[in-house]
Amino acid sequence: MKRYDVIVIGAGVVGSSVAYHLAALGATRVLVLDRATIGAGTTAQSSGILRTHYSVRENVELARRSWSAFTDFAAYVGDEDAASGLVRCGYLIAAADDDKRAPLADALAQQQAQGIPVQRLDAAQARELLPIADFHDAALIGFEPEAGFADAYLVATSFARAARRRGVTIRENVAVHGLSWQGGRVTGVATSEGDYACDVVVSTQNIWTAELAAWTGVALPLAPERHAVLALECAAAPYTYSMPVYKDLASPGMLYCRSYGGSQMLVSEGTVGEKLPPGETEQGDIPLDYVAAVGEQVAARFPAYAEAGLASSWTGVYDVTPDWNPVLGRIGGVEGLVAGFGFSGHGFKLSPAVGRVLAQEALGLATDVPLAPYALERFARGALLTGRYGRGAVS
Numbered sequence: 154m155k156r157y158d159v160i161v162i163g164a165g166v167v168g169s170s171v172a173y174h175l176a177a178l179g180a181t182r183v184l185v186l187d188r189a190t191i192g193a194g195t196t197a198q199s200s201g202i203l204r205t206h207y208s209v210r211e212n213v214e215l216a217r218r219s220w221s222a223f224t225d226f227a228a229y230v231g232d233e234d235a236a237s238g239l240v241r242c243g244y245l246i247a248a249a250d251d252d253k254r255a256p257l258a259d260a261l262a263q264q265q266a267q268g269i270p271v272q273r274l275d276a277a278q279a280r281e282l283l284p285i286a287d288f289h290d291a292a293l294i295g296f297e298p299e300a301g302f303a304d305a306y307l308v309a310t311s312f313a314r315a316a317r318r319r320g321v322t323i324r325e326n327v328a329v330h331g332l333s334w335q336g337g338r339v340t341g342v343a344t345s346e347g348d349y350a351c352d353v354v355v356s357t358q359n360i361w362t363a364e365l366a367a368w369t370g371v372a373l374p375l376a377p378e379r380h381a382v383l384a385l386e387c388a389a390a391p392y393t394y395s396m397p398v399y400k401d402l403a404s405p406g407m408l409y410c411r412s413y414g415g416s417q418m419l420v421s422e423g424t425v426g427e428k429l430p431p432g433e434t435e436q437g438d439i440p441l442d443y444v445a446a447v448g449e450q451v452a453a454r455f456p457a458y459a460e461a462g463l464a465s466s467w468t469g470v471y472d473v474t475p476d477w478n479p480v481l482g483r484i485g486g487v488e489g490l491v492a493g494f495g496f497s498g499h500g501f502k503l504s505p506a507v508g509r510v511l512a513q514e515a516l517g518l519a520t521d522v523p524l525a526p527y528a529l530e531r532f533a534r535g536a537l538l539t540g541r542y543g544r545g546a547v548s
Contacts, residue, residue: 156350158182159320159515161357162329165196166305166501168357169312170508171515172229176319177303178512184351185316186344188361190525192309195359198436198469199305199501200382200419202411204244205269206297208260208541209478211526212268212499214415215506218521222505223303226311229505232318235311238304242412243296243397245274250292253402256541261295269529272296282397285390285455290403302398302411305501311509328402332368332490339489353515355491360472362494363432369487373480373497376531378426378471379441384413385449386443386464390457391416404438404450407545420451424545425496426471473497476537477544481507481527482514491515 158180161168161271164187172185187193203223205216222229226237248257264271274296276288288294313323324346333341333348341350356365366373398411406422413419443465448455452459474480484490493511496503510520526538 154348154350157184159355160349160351161185161355162361163187163357164191164313164323165194165359165442166309166504167507169309170504171355171511172316172321172358174509174512176316176321178245178516180516181320183321185321186327186329187325190325191313192306195469196305196309200421201302201327202303204297204300205503206244206246208256210263210537214522215261215503218506230315232315235315236307238307239301240394241301242394244297244300245279245296245397246400247291247294249403256294257293257402259541270299272285283399285457287454288455335431340514345401353489353491355515357493360434360470362472368499371484374475376473377429377433377459378473379429379437379468380421380426380471381420381443381468383463384465385420385458385461386416387458387461388416392418401454406450408450434470439466440469471498475532476539478538480523480529485530493502
């Protein structure tokens with residue numbers, strides 16, 4: 154049986170980041186296993202938005218550290234062929250004079266206290282940045298100039314290539330069927346191509362984390378939710394790359410949108426999605442009445458989009474925890490196991506920092522940020538990381 158120092162389950166953007174950081178931190182025998190191919194799971198479904206705006210302080214720090222990686226990704230991974238596809242267009246977020254205004258003010262102040270360059274704008278200033286939008290009801294507008302969007306699949310494959318160049322073995326199309334045990338400690342994995350031994354397993358299984366719960370017998374509070382993303386075409390009011398990402402806290406679905414190239418807008422709701430049965434991972438279809446409902450919200454903010462057409466659409470499945478924030482670190486009572494799951498739509502934007510801290514934890518090193526707030530045990534203690542905006546994709 155071949156032996157490794159660390160085995161990573163999952164080669165999405167988080168798992169690929171873990172693999173790279175393990176090698177960068179000195180691990181010499183690392184194996185990554187994925188049931189499909191690198192970045193082919195939920196990573197490929199990501200909208201790619203990068204921001205540090207969160208109302209949970211711990212998330213701001215992870216996002217800040219990740220943003221510094223995205224800004225010069227090739228240098229970060231030491232690979233001139235690596236790229237993130239970063240578009241630095243900024244991030245606008247606005248609230249009406251309702252229950253979202255005070256939370257937004259608190260979150261902006263928190264960002265500034267953590268050293269994030271954030272500005273408060275009036276409606277006229279916001280229109281200069283995003284002239285296709287209507288800000289008549291905006292009571293508070295925040296702008297994060299150091300933000301934008303990137304390509305999650307490109308980041309995952311770049312992390313994976315950089316990891317391979319540092320000696321990491323990545324095996325695609327290999328399914329993990331279970332964990333190997335000795336004396337209550339995880340000692341390896343059983344796979345579709347045989348067994349592998351290791352000192353530590355790092356699970357980044359995302360929406361397949363229900364399998365980890367079955368293998369360990371540990372209750373992992375995770376519920377799959379399906380979320381739809383639409384690409385709307387409007388030649389009369391193109392959403393250009395120079396225009397910022399926009400988060401509309403005043404809309405019923407707390408919409409987020411960005412340029413999708415040409416005259417297209419990518420848009421989705423930032424609220425609770427379609428609840429799926431436990432273990433369900435299928436993308437599914439998008440009902441036309443849902444498209445119409447989102448289109449109505451878009452037209453209320455972007456008047457020209459009342460005449461927009463649907464260019465394309467897809468769905469993605471989130472691995473959602475009770476507070477919409479991830480579990481990071483060791484799973485209590487299970488030696489030799491580190492996990493990162495429950496990203497609830499945040500995985501890509503946090504992936505550089507999360508990959509590094511999970512690698513540090515697996516190697517027994519001090520982590521860049523404390524993992525205690527993200528511990529699985531927080532749910533039993535009632536110490537949830539629920540954001541000020543309530544349950545949803547902004548936290």
